[in-house]
Amino acid sequence: SAVISQKPSRDICQRGTSLTIQCQVDSQVTMMFWYRQQPGQSLTLIATANQGSEATYESGFVIDKFPISRPNLTFSTLTVSNMSPEDSSIYLCSVSGTSGFTDTQYFGPGTRLTVL
Amino acid sequence: GQNIDQPTEMTATEGAIVQINCTYQTSGFNGLFWYQQHAGEAPTFLSYNVLDGLEEKGRFSSFLSRSKGYSYLLLKELQMKDSASYLCAVKGGRSNYQLIWGAGTKLIIKP
Numbered sequence: 556s557a558v559i560s561q562k563p564s565r566d567i568c569q570r571g572t573s574l575t576i577q578c579q580v581d582s583q584v585t586m587m588f589w590y591r592q593q594p595g596q597s598l599t600l601i602a603t604a605n606q607g608s609e610a611t612y613e614s615g616f617v618i619d620k621f622p623i624s625r626p627n628l629t630f631s632t633l634t635v636s637n638m639s640p641e642d643s644s645i646y647l648c649s650v651s652g653t654s655g656f657t658d659t660q661y662f663g664p665g666t667r668l669t670v671l
Numbered sequence: 672g673q674n675i676d677q678p679t680e681m682t683a684t685e686g687a688i689v690q691i692n693c694t695y696q697t698s699g700f701n702g703l704f705w706y707q708q709h710a711g712e713a714p715t716f717l718s719y720n721v722l723d724g725l726e727e728k729g730r731f732s733s734f735l736s737r738s739k740g741y742s743y744l745l746l747k748e749l750q751m752k753d754s755a756s757y758l759c760a761v762k763g764g765r766s767n768y769q770l771i772w773g774a775g776t777k778l779i780i781k782p
Binding site for chain 2: 597647651658662
């Protein structure tokens, strides 16, 4: 499976500011996804990051709040804009379309965000 | 609608066997995944079933019945390190790539 890294691993931010999370993969992948996971909850898909075009957002998530970039097949960023305490969560990127199991999603280590 | 049901929490004894069930109702079906997630860590892939039957991988096995919309994850010879949440996910929504996730089953192993 691919090696996936995320930066930062954790951060504490003030209300009203923005944070950009980076996801880097050591090989080219077809699909990249961004999830949010509240403590004790399951995964909620925010959007699918599309290479060279706008991300596809799930219901309840909008580009103004969660702008996403994917400039190439190994890298993506998620920005959490104008943060509020409700945005405190773990943010995970995942990838699929690596060699081997093309349908399986593999996850980065996550970014733990706390908004004060 | 899309729905995946798993028990919220299960408890088992070290060395024993436990079966975690997952039932699903989705608009389509192109495979079912099981992931393990330890507290504070990212989910890690355990198994994938797309055809009916049992897939065995060491101490872990996963079963699928597409006609019943049912799967289970079987863990044998339980170890303390198996204490984790187990997530069931189905590929079968409106896209060929997205997964529909269950809420996860928290498994507690007691000595």
